[in-house]
Amino acid sequence: MISIFPSLLSGAVITLQLLVSSMFFGLIIGLIFAILRINKNPIINKFAYGYSYFFRGTPLLVQLYLIYYGLANIELLRNSFFWVIIKEPYWCAIIAFSLNTGAYTSEILRSAFQTIKKGYIEAAQSLGVTKKITFYRIQLPIAVKQSLPAYGNEIILMLKGTSLASVITIMDLMGEARKVNVLTFKPFEAFITAGVIYLFITFIIHNIIKYLEKKYGFQT
Amino acid sequence: MELLSFGDTGWGDELFLATLMTIAVSIAAMAIGFLFALIFTPLKLSKNKSLNIIGNCYTTIIRGVPELLVIYLLFFGGTGAAMYVASIFGYDGYIEINAFITGALAIGIISGAYSTEVFRGAILSIDKGQFEASKVLGIKKNIQFYKIILPQMLRLSIPNLSNIWQITLKDTSLISVTGLVEIMRQSYIAAGSTRDPLFFYSVAAVLYLMLTFLSMKLINKLETKYSKGY
Numbered sequence: 001m002i003s004i005f006p007s008l009l010s011g012a013v014i015t016l017q018l019l020v021s022s023m024f025f026g027l028i029i030g031l032i033f034a035i036l037r038i039n040k041n042p043i044i045n046k047f048a049y050g051y052s053y054f055f056r057g058t059p060l061l062v063q064l065y066l067i068y069y070g071l072a073n074i075e076l077l078r079n080s081f082f083w084v085i086i087k088e089p090y091w092c093a094i095i096a097f098s099l100n101t102g103a104y105t106s107e108i109l110r111s112a113f114q115t116i117k118k119g120y121i122e123a124a125q126s127l128g129v130t131k132k133i134t135f136y137r138i139q140l141p142i143a144v145k146q147s148l149p150a151y152g153n154e155i156i157l158m159l160k161g162t163s164l165a166s167v168i169t170i171m172d173l174m175g176e177a178r179k180v181n182v183l184t185f186k187p188f189e190a191f192i193t194a195g196v197i198y199l200f201i202t203f204i205i206h207n208i209i210k211y212l213e214k215k216y217g218f219q220t
Numbered sequence: 221m222e223l224l225s226f227g228d229t230g231w232g233d234e235l236f237l238a239t240l241m242t243i244a245v246s247i248a249a250m251a252i253g254f255l256f257a258l259i260f261t262p263l264k265l266s267k268n269k270s271l272n273i274i275g276n277c278y279t280t281i282i283r284g285v286p287e288l289l290v291i292y293l294l295f296f297g298g299t300g301a302a303m304y305v306a307s308i309f310g311y312d313g314y315i316e317i318n319a320f321i322t323g324a325l326a327i328g329i330i331s332g333a334y335s336t337e338v339f340r341g342a343i344l345s346i347d348k349g350q351f352e353a354s355k356v357l358g359i360k361k362n363i364q365f366y367k368i369i370l371p372q373m374l375r376l377s378i379p380n381l382s383n384i385w386q387i388t389l390k391d392t393s394l395i396s397v398t399g400l401v402e403i404m405r406q407s408y409i410a411a412g413s414t415r416d417p418l419f420f421y422s423v424a425a426v427l428y429l430m431l432t433f434l435s436m437k438l439i440n441k442l443e444t445k446y447s448k449g450y
Contacts, residue, residue: 057386057432058425059393061404066425069417156284163286167397174288187296195285195293202284 004180004193011176012197018090018162018172022097023155029098030105034143037110048106055103060161063100068092068168093165101158108150112143145216152209156202163198173197223414224423231410231420238406239427245324245392245402250385252328257335264340275336282333287391291326295398298322323395331388338384342376343369375446382439386432393428403427 036048055063071077071086085091116139124134166175177194181187226232256278263275282290302315346369354364396404407424411417 054425054429058428059390059404061393061396062421062425062428065404065408065411065417066421069411070421071418073416073418160286163288164394166288174286174292177289178292181292181296187293187300191289191293191297195281195289198286198289199281199284 004184004190007176007180008173008194008197011171011173011194012201014170014172015159015162015165015174016201018093018097018165018170019155019159022094022101022162023158025094025098026101026105026158029102030109033102033106034109034113037106038113052103052106055100056107060096060100060164061167064093064096064164064168067096089165089168089170093162093168093170097158097161097165100161101154104154104157105151108147108154109143112147113139115146116142148209148213148216152206152213155205155209159198159201159205223410223416223419231406231414234406234410235403235423235427238401238403239431241400242389242392242402242427242431245320245327245395245400246385246389248320248324249327249331249388249392252324253331253335253384253388256329256332257339260332260336261339261343264336265343279333279336282330283337287327287330287394288397290330291323291394291398294322294326294329295319319395319398319400323392323398323400327388327391327395330391331384334384334387335381338377338380339373341380342373345376346372378439378443378446382436382443385435385439389431389435390428 033048033051036044037052039045039048067086068089071092077083077086085095120138120142121134124138129137162172163174165172166178169175171179173194177190180190184190224230224232224235226236260275260278263271264279266272266275298317299315302317306312306315350368350372351364354368359368392402393404396402396408399405401409403424407420411420414420
């Protein structure tokens, strides 16, 4: 029991790395696509909608396989500079997770943008505030505050999603648990210990979000 | 397109059967999830502290742990557990649990945890006056639940249940790691033998998109049907 702990913890570090980097890139992608979604141009709008529809409508596993196995199939990519990134399963996982969480994040932010009261924007306009400053100083902070609870859920969903990285040979927490199971034939010890570590990470994320909500969220 | 033809040379018929398998597993998982929800929702709402803790443990643990972990635990642990139980009854042979049953059970346990939360929310949002009114009218607890609470609960939970259905549908792709031949596994096999992963995983993505799109349409119809009186 104690002997399997170090290897699982080293896996947990990889899991956290995957989570943090994909959440970081995902947030940027999500923000860009949320802004595209509220754009009035129908082509840009439809493009952003299509992106989020595809990534929310298909399983994460399909996306991961498409990027890990599928992209390597394209001759052009294989000969280009991108091959350095795509040949590594670690980067493939981060790309897939970022694109996936980016789609969900864009939906969360979009609905937050759309629930902002029109009066705020009109008030800013009548005070002569430029459009740019209205966006950065008024719309964005409100949207971020409003989407905190939903975003917390998304982080936890992504934490669970990172376990799929084990399918493409990455030794994250799930991968280590599988290795322990194969080596010791003790599925219950391996997977339940891993489950406890996952629960612990979930618990910490949940509490951080709760704290942030209390500090920055809207008091209701 | 040749690769997708029906018959011996193409993968069309295999992928079609795999799609049916995905639908079957999803429906089975959803049904199992309902069973779990029907057991655990009363526990979560109960005033008894220890029953409450059991209900909360179920939803918290399952929702905080990766889906893949539940599947692996049942897949690798299930056989051992079944053989242990069988050995108590004096049977020492090897028992292999069907991948369909393991998969449906694993996804069912997961979707059950989410359904429990949805049902709990729906019951809590039913006006308290309705419980009191039915009590005053002398309606038995049993009948009160089936005739007054349940219909309203179902109507209120349809939008959220449709979300859970979508999640369940996508989660079934994870069962492919246990070897059940559904969309994901079939595309994996096809991609391996034709060396064209890009094409077959794209087909898989399109199939999943079609399934989510069609189920959305169906659920929207259901929703309008049940909210007729409102």
